[in-house]
Amino acid sequence: MFADRAKIVIRSGKGGDGHVSFRREKYVPNGGPDGGDGGRGGDVIFEVDPGQNTLGDYRHHRKYKAGDGQEGGKRRCHGSDGDDVILKVPEGTVVIEAQSGKVIADMSGENTRQIVLKGGRGGNGNMHYATATMQAPKYAQPGQAAVELEVVLELKVIADVGLVGFPNVGKSTFLSRVTNAQPKIANYHFTTLQPNLGVVDTENGGFVIADIPGLIEGASEGAGLGHEFLRHIERTRVMIHILDAASTEGRDPIDDFYKITEELKAYQADLVERPMVIAANKIDCIVPGEDPVARLREEFEPKEIRVFPISAVTGEGVRELLLKVKEMLDQCPKERMVFEQEFFPEDLILKENLPFTVEKDEKDPHVFIVEGPRIEKMLGYTNLESEKGFAFFQRFLKEGGILTELENAGIQEADTVRMYGFEFDYYK
Numbered sequence: 166m167f168a169d170r171a172k173i174v175i176r177s178g179k180g181g182d183g184h185v186s187f188r189r190e191k192y193v194p195n196g197g198p199d200g201g202d203g204g205r206g207g208d209v210i211f212e213v214d215p216g217q218n219t220l221g222d223y224r225h226h227r228k229y230k231a232g233d234g235q236e237g238g239k240r241r242c243h244g245s246d247g248d249d250v251i252l253k254v255p256e257g258t259v260v261i262e263a264q265s266g267k268v269i270a271d272m273s274g275e276n277t278r279q280i281v282l283k284g285g286r287g288g289n290g291n292m293h294y295a296t297a298t299m300q301a302p303k304y305a306q307p308g309q310a311a312v313e314l315e316v317v318l319e320l321k322v323i324a325d326v327g328l329v330g331f332p333n334v335g336k337s338t339f340l341s342r343v344t345n346a347q348p349k350i351a352n353y354h355f356t357t358l359q360p361n362l363g364v365v366d367t368e369n370g371g372f373v374i375a376d377i378p379g380l381i382e383g384a385s386e387g388a389g390l391g392h393e394f395l396r397h398i399e400r401t402r403v404m405i406h407i408l409d410a411a412s413t414e415g416r417d418p419i420d421d422f423y424k425i426t427e428e429l430k431a432y433q434a435d436l437v438e439r440p441m442v443i444a445a446n447k448i449d450c451i452v453p454g455e456d457p458v459a460r461l462r463e464e465f466e467p468k469e470i471r472v473f474p475i476s477a478v479t480g481e482g483v484r485e486l487l488l489k490v491k492e493m494l495d496q497c498p499k500e501r502m503v504f505e506q507e508f509f510p511e512d513l514i515l516k517e518n519l520p521f522t523v524e525k526d527e528k529d530p531h532v533f534i535v536e537g538p539r540i541e542k543m544l545g546y547t548n549l550e551s552e553k554g555f556a557f558f559q560r561f562l563k564e565g566g567i568l569t570e571l572e573n574a575g576i577q578e579a580d581t582v583r584m585y586g587f588e589f590d591y592y593k
Contacts (some may be wrong), residue, residue: 169397171223171319172263177207178247180285180308183293187301188240197300200291201238203308206284207231207247211260211270211279214253220318223252231282234308237290247284257323257400259504259508263315266479267508273323273400274503281316282510285309286541309541314510319396324375325494327401330381332378332422334409335446337361339477340376343487367487372494375401395432402497403440403490410445410457410474418445418457420465440493442471444486449476510528511557512544532581533571533591540567540584 181203188196209231232247246403260270260281270279288306295302328336344363361376377398398404429436443465445458448534458474465472471489475482521537533556543561562568571582571591580591 169220171220171318172227172315173248173318174228174313174315175209175252175282176228176230176313177282177311178231178284179233180204180206180287181236181244181247181289182307183288183305184237184239184242185291185303185305186239196370197279198291198295198302199239199241199344200305201240201242201244202233202290202293203237203287203306204244204246205287206234206311207249208280208284208310209282210249210251210273210278210280211252211258212253213256213258213272215256217253217255219255220320223318231284231311233311234284234287234574235299235310237287237305241290241292244287245441246287249284255320257321259319259321261317261319263317265508268504268506269316269508269510270506271504276503279433282312308356314512316394318426321399322362322375322397323373323400324397325372325402326365326374326490327398327404327475328374328376328407329398329411329425330407331405331409331416331425333414334407334421335379335477336376336407339405339407339444339475339483339528340374341445342477342480342483344374365487365491366490367484369488369491370495372491374405395428398436399428399433400502401439404436405442405444405486406491407444407446408461409447410461411447411450411452412457413447413450422465429532440497442473442486442489442493445472445474446477448474448481449479508555512559521565521570523567523574525574526583529581531577531579532583533574533576535567535571535582535584539565 182201184200186198186200190196209229231250234247235244237244254272256273256277258272259268261267262269262271270276273278275339278360286309288308293306294304309322311496316367330336340361340363343365363374363376365372365374366524375397406422408421409416410418412418415456426437443461444516445461448458451457458472462472473482473486473489477483506572507523521535521539524534524536526532526534543558543565576591578580582589582591
């Protein structure tokens with residue numbers, strides 16, 4: 166069964182706790198602390214699988230949990246890291262935070278693998294806390310907690326051209342005529358219950374075309390099947406609007422065009438601004454003496470929408486239409502639409518009112534030390550080596566009030582900020 170939407174719960178791994186222990190060997194009755202560090206929690210990773218084309222696997226299994234890090238051991242033994250969980254999805258899948266509806270990741274284009282939830286950092290063992298005044302610390306750092314998130318997966322197919330139009334106007338017949346796709350075809354509404362993709366080859370190049378099913382009046386509000394499938398047109402660069410020029414079901418093709426256009430506009434306003442051509446289909450069924458194509462041209466070509474009379478059954482006029490579509494694609498930007506990240510799971514840290522401290526280093530007045538559970542948690546869940554992770558880090562410093570506290574403490578340009586082993590120079 167084709168599935169293009171699923172709701173699942175993902176959870177990163179908890180960091181392992183640090184261990185409290187002391188050397189107790191022969192001839193070393195009062196050895197120092199030797200408790201090891203806890204292991205890192207596993208990440209939740211989304212990865213594109215070229216062999217998949219639906220989200221069906223996620224309809225039956227809803228919860229995915231990465232492995233927890235192991236607790237540290239005696240004799241400075243480091244706990245093992247938790248196993249990552251890798252979720253394979255088809256290209257074009259968008260990961261959305263369920264509550265806000267904001268995009269977390271778009272698994273398309275160059276983004277074939279993304280860590281969506283980073284596992285918690287393991288806690289330090291008590292061997293890290295020995296000082297001249299406390300030689301037998303009985304404290305070890307707990308591992309960072311796991312993060313759980315409910316997300317929606319939506320598959321938005323990746324095609325250059327989208328076929329739109331009322332049911333039974335010949336979209337599936339047209340697709341089977343111009344590609345090797347074999348959609349189900351019958352003379353009743355909603356024959357097509359899933360988007361069908363096909364590759365078109367012309368003498369001036371090829372492109373991918375998608376049959377978008379289910380569009381009727383009211384589709385953008387959920388009528389028919391349109392609400393389920395309108396998402397698949399979002400990435401297309403050119404649209405072919407197929408009309409029943411012969412009015413075989415008694416509808417006016419001009420009225421059909423405007424009704425579908427309103428549904429596209431209601432779903433996403435910029436869809437109607439994309440390049441479009443009209444395929445006036447079923448010309449083999451036109452009653453002799455009538456000329457509905459001339460009427461369509463009179464209505465739409467002054468609006469710079471070309472009308473091509475075709476018959477998807479006989480193939481008449483199809484070649485000219487495809488050549489025009491390829492020409493339009495060549496004039497469009499080559500980049501496919503990629504949905505930018507709007508929701509950062511790290512933002513959950515900003516919402517927690519955890520304390521932190523800002524102090525000057527006793528040995529060097531140009532070094533400022535920032536510590537506390539708020540800072541530890543941020544560093545544990547953020548990949549500072551990535552561009553997005555570092556951007557979050559900068560926002561965290563500003564929105565979390567840390568920069569303000571540093572300025573209140575007297576920090577100056579080029580002074581050093583130190584956070585649990587991570588250092589950077591301060592500049593306004």
